[in-house]
Amino acid sequence: MSDMWLGSIENRIDVLENRVFGKADKDAEYPKCVNTLTAVNKRLTAATKGREKVNQCMKRLYDIEKYIDPEYGNTLLLPQTAKLEVILDGEDRIRDMVSQLDKLEILKHVLNSEHIKATPALAEKLQNLNQIHLQQQDQGESITEETKQLIDTYNSLTTTISKQFIQWNTILQTHEAELSDKKKSK
Structure with a gap:
């Protein structure tokens, strides 16, 4: 003791x-x-x-x-058997991760290729292209806005002309009806 x-x-x-x-x-x-x-x-x-x-x-x-x-x-929460069950329950996920890591190992040569290694040198070109894209996007938005204005103007003109034709048609029909009545009364 x-x-x-x-x-x-x-x-x-x-x-x-x-x-x-x-x-x-x-x-x-x-x-x-x-x-x-x-x-x-x-x-x-x-x-x-x-x-x-x-x-x-x-x-x-x-x-x-x-x-x-x-x-x-x-130690309080999980006895050894419960820990074993947790690991066994995650077996499919672990196997899936192993499979994905194997695929990554197979494709490792792609990640180490000269094209990927050259990407930092292309960063400036990419930035220039990004600026051009943003300018073209702004131009596209302004053209879209101008087109909407032109369509609105066209629609309002078409509506105005249609109303004018309807008004002229009504006047013409009224005059034709008067002429027709005069001819019938003679």
Whole structure:
């Protein structure tokens, strides 16, 4: 039992040393580290003295780190069998992705062709063509607007002329009817 506790403490010390020292030489850095940790501990003790909520948080720091760890959520939510099911459910999608990557590998020579590599040199020409296209688009819009105006003018003239012909036709029919009546009365 005591061996298990001792092993657990040693593991925690190893983790702590790795966090503090990283890849640095531990033996050379220990004196500096101990002095710094002592000073930090004194400051923390002085800062937290009389603050019960802060002390409670400090006592639960290990739990907080555990809950913050992204892997902790995965262990709670999905057991191994569920993770296996998720992977198996995504098998078709994974196979489809592999197939698409194989196609991409086959067509890799097209992406590495001289035509594609030369595209940056053609950027200036493309920009010039784009400007010409925009100018032609503006011209097309102005021609369309002029055409609409001409059509509106044509339609209004046609309507006016049609109304005039109808009016003349009515006048003509009235005169013809009068002439016809005069001839019949003679």
